[in-house]
Amino acid sequence: MSTQPILRLGTRRSPLAMAQAHEARARLCAAHGWDESAVELVPVVASGDKVQDRPLAEIGGKALWTRELDQWLVEGRIDAAVHSMKDVETLRPGAFAIAAILPRADKADRLLGAASIAAIPAGARVGTSAPRRAAQLLHLRPDLTVVGIRGNVATRMAKLEAGEADATFLAAAGLDRLGEDAVGVGLDPEEWLPAPAQAAIGIECRGDDARVRELLGAIDHAESHAEVSAERRLLEGLGGSCHSPIAALSRSAEGSIALTAAIFSPDGTIRIADSASFVAGDQSAPLDLARRLLDQAPPAVAAHFRQAA
Numbered sequence: 395m396s397t398q399p400i401l402r403l404g405t406r407r408s409p410l411a412m413a414q415a416h417e418a419r420a421r422l423c424a425a426h427g428w429d430e431s432a433v434e435l436v437p438v439v440a441s442g443d444k445v446q447d448r449p450l451a452e453i454g455g456k457a458l459w460t461r462e463l464d465q466w467l468v469e470g471r472i473d474a475a476v477h478s479m480k481d482v483e484t485l486r487p488g489a490f491a492i493a494a495i496l497p498r499a500d501k502a503d504r505l506l507g508a509a510s511i512a513a514i515p516a517g518a519r520v521g522t523s524a525p526r527r528a529a530q531l532l533h534l535r536p537d538l539t540v541v542g543i544r545g546n547v548a549t550r551m552a553k554l555e556a557g558e559a560d561a562t563f564l565a566a567a568g569l570d571r572l573g574e575d576a577v578g579v580g581l582d583p584e585e586w587l588p589a590p591a592q593a594a595i596g597i598e599c600r601g602d603d604a605r606v607r608e609l610l611g612a613i614d615h616a617e618s619h620a621e622v623s624a625e626r627r628l629l630e631g632l633g634g635s636c637h638s639p640i641a642a643l644s645r646s647a648e649g650s651i652a653l654t655a656a657i658f659s660p661d662g663t664i665r666i667a668d669s670a671s672f673v674a675g676d677q678s679a680p681l682d683l684a685r686r687l688l689d690q691a692p693p694a695v696a697a698h699f700r701q702a703a
């Protein structure tokens with residue numbers, strides 16, 4: 395048996411990240427007819443996993459999820475890295491390429507602790523550290539109190555159980571990948587918009603590594619890739635960061651994408667939403683949508699975005 399792996403795939407160590415890395419490996423092995431040993435999973439502890447007690451937006455943002463994996467990729471210690479695309483910064487180092495996006499899972503958020511947003515008891519404490527979830531919730535229910543809650547999926551479920559919050563949100567995709575598909579109630583994504591790139595697993599490699607790009611290309615899902623590219627292009631146009639309450643939902647059909655997006659004031663009082671339909675791969679339509687959203691935004695909202703020149 396050969397001991398040299400064909401591909402070394404870096405991943406964060408959290409249970410969800412490991413589940414996603416296993417899915418990526420299974421798809422690669424199926425596509426190429428490989429034995430499992432062909433893909434070595436290389437777990438890395440990410441900075442974002444070390445600091446659990448403060449909101450991500452405060453401690454350095456999304457870069458904390460990719461810093462170590464980026465380094466290992468540059469040094470050639472891994473050939474590719476698996477990411478939750480929701481957590482990947484909009485602007486990536488030019489040396490990297492997103493070579494594959496796996497078929498996207500359920501884009502919805504699930505609510506834990508109540509049967510619906512309307513059914514959350516008046517004045518309850520809802521745990522979330524995501525600006526999008528906080529603003530979207532307060533927009534619908536200004537009577538509720540948002541409390542910070544961080545940690546991986548199991549930690550957040552335990553914190554809810556321990557009474558640190560009365561309700562919380564988790565992405566359906568993450569729960570499903572962990573086998574927790576019975577947990578929480580799915581929120582209609584048309585009414586409760588998910589985060590840009592939610593439910594998408596991406597695999598990045600060095601842009602000049604033609605061998606790995608081709609191997610990864612075999613499991614790229616074109617429709618999911620086009621959706622995620624459009625949503626990330628929207629983020630680029632908004633100049634948003636993980637501080638910015640931005641929500642987006644793509645619907646694909648026959649080569650075209652309908653993209654709905656909303657931006658909020660952090661306290662949820664203001665919500666600006668708009669949508670656009672365009673051919674998959676259109677690079678300017680998501681930017682135009684971002685521009686329209688910002689043009690409609692009062693200063694209190696626009697201040698949270700770095701407006702493109």
Ligand SMILES: NCc1[nH]cc(CCC(=O)O)c1CC(=O)O
Nearest residue numbers: 478480564565567568592593594
């Ligand atoms: N921010 C953490 C994170 N990043 C990706 C997912 C879920 C899986 C996905 O959206 O692909 C989660 C957990 C959550 O938001 O509940």
